[in-house]
Amino acid sequence: MKLIIVTALQFLVATCVFVTGVTSTSASASASSAEEVPSQSQQYFPDAPITIDMAILSDAVYHLKNKVQSCHDEQSTNKTLINSLQDEMLSWSWREGFNHLFHHRMSNHHRDGGSIYQLLLPEGVECLHYSHDHSLGTQVLVVRSIARKYVAVVYAGTDDWKTTLMDGEILMSEFGPGVNSHIPANNNDLGPMFQGVPDGVKVHRGFNSAVFDDEDFRTVLDCISSARLGGDCDDNNVSAETGAGGGANMDGTPSPTTPYELITTGHSLGAADAVLLGATLHLQYPNENITSINFGCPKVGNTEFSVWMNSLQSDQGGQMISSSADNSDSNKDSGSFEIFRFVNKVDLVPRLPELLFKHVGHTLQMSIGGEIKAYYDHLGNENLGYSGVPFGWDAAPWALFPFAVAAHVSTHYIEFLADYQPSLNSNSNNTSTIIRGFERVEDDAEPSSVA
Numbered sequence: 001m002k003l004i005i006v007t008a009l010q011f012l013v014a015t016c017v018f019v020t021g022v023t024s025t026s027a028s029a030s031a032s033s034a035e036e037v038p039s040q041s042q043q044y045f046p047d048a049p050i051t052i053d054m055a056i057l058s059d060a061v062y063h064l065k066n067k068v069q070s071c072h073d074e075q076s077t078n079k080t081l082i083n084s085l086q087d088e089m090l091s092w093s094w095r096e097g098f099n100h101l102f103h104h105r106m107s108n109h110h111r112d113g114g115s116i117y118q119l120l121l122p123e124g125v126e127c128l129h130y131s132h133d134h135s136l137g138t139q140v141l142v143v144r145s146i147a148r149k150y151v152a153v154v155y156a157g158t159d160d161w162k163t164t165l166m167d168g169e170i171l172m173s174e175f176g177p178g179v180n181s182h183i184p185a186n187n188n189d190l191g192p193m194f195q196g197v198p199d200g201v202k203v204h205r206g207f208n209s210a211v212f213d214d215e216d217f218r219t220v221l222d223c224i225s226s227a228r229l230g231g232d233c234d235d236n237n238v239s240a241e242t243g244a245g246g247g248a249n250m251d252g253t254p255s256p257t258t259p260y261e262l263i264t265t266g267h268s269l270g271a272a273d274a275v276l277l278g279a280t281l282h283l284q285y286p287n288e289n290i291t292s293i294n295f296g297c298p299k300v301g302n303t304e305f306s307v308w309m310n311s312l313q314s315d316q317g318g319q320m321i322s323s324s325a326d327n328s329d330s331n332k333d334s335g336s337f338e339i340f341r342f343v344n345k346v347d348l349v350p351r352l353p354e355l356l357f358k359h360v361g362h363t364l365q366m367s368i369g370g371e372i373k374a375y376y377d378h379l380g381n382e383n384l385g386y387s388g389v390p391f392g393w394d395a396a397p398w399a400l401f402p403f404a405v406a407a408h409v410s411t412h413y414i415e416f417l418a419d420y421q422p423s424l425n426s427n428s429n430n431t432s433t434i435i436r437g438f439e440r441v442e443d444d445a446e447p448s449s450v451a
Helices: 002-024 027-034 048-064 079-092 096-112 116-120 161-166 192-196 205-212 217-227 269-284 303-311 401-406 410-424 441-445
Strands: 125-133 138-145 150-155 172-174 202-204 261-266 289-295 336-344 362-366 372-375
Touching (some): 048 125, 048 150, 048 261, 048 269, 138 217, 138 269, 336 410
């Protein structure tokens, strides 16, 4: 009975707020924001090409399941498999921007006569490692873009997100490898790394297991260590100590003088896994800037985890963290971990699990009307003048449940960004970012859309 009452109240509140928000959001507002000259704060956000790359990768990893076993699998060039996948892609491409994006990739594939990876991955991105732990359901893909100078680790979500996120018996665990981890008992090099985790940090036990109990977890770390310096992966010549696989990239170009940027990404439960791996990479490479750009990410851990993750942000946004007590002189030269969570309209999954779980990083709300609004640390920061998500944000999907489930589909994220991309290619100066800046407290005087 209590559940029915609570659900009814959620429905009424969300409906009122949602209707108010939608009427205040218009295409003209979106167009004007897209034409603004980027400020120092805008430069803090990931640029448009990399963001779209991450959206494509987050969807691509799903389509590798049960098709290939590695980046070097002979099945990757199977023409029957590729033709079937092309038919799937054509069925997705019903919107103008989306169709243009995938038609370009398929044209490149026919020209090159390549593999499933050339069809699925963004142009110029090479597959370094792919594995699927069938017992856990964990799928992980490691790729590299020499042109855009990044190494990205991509996790796939699972089909059973409803059970994982809505089960009343959801449990938390300590962050990091547990008793079921496949890391050898005599391999103690990771132990000291996790001693830097603050006391009280807890995360969703299922997400933690998907990352750290994965039988290929150590292989993924070794691959990242090699790839960031231009080396190969899944290769016996890669040194487990240095991670260096040679003096050149796989395509023969010279190795980078500085390591490639490390990015983690994923959709749905894969987005949560990406956050956990990103935190791990920050512990492993504390002097580097790690970024997680993810889509439809659920809440990952408790309050202590959220506080820890948010304390790892840099001050690159222009006075964003400069007044924070955590920004001491001793931390100014250290690396950072930035988390950007894209949420498509009333996508239900980012509102889950409820109860003790909290969001980490910044919420980038892909709103009705085409506007993307950025909410600092999700809840905002009054001292810095940044507002949090609008009232009713958590409850809105329950009022529109069928639409909330549909909004979670990974291709809808790509579709939104692909449709938004043409405005970024105009003659305006704003061609590098899709975010105008964080929503400010003074903006709260006007009704704001929860979707």
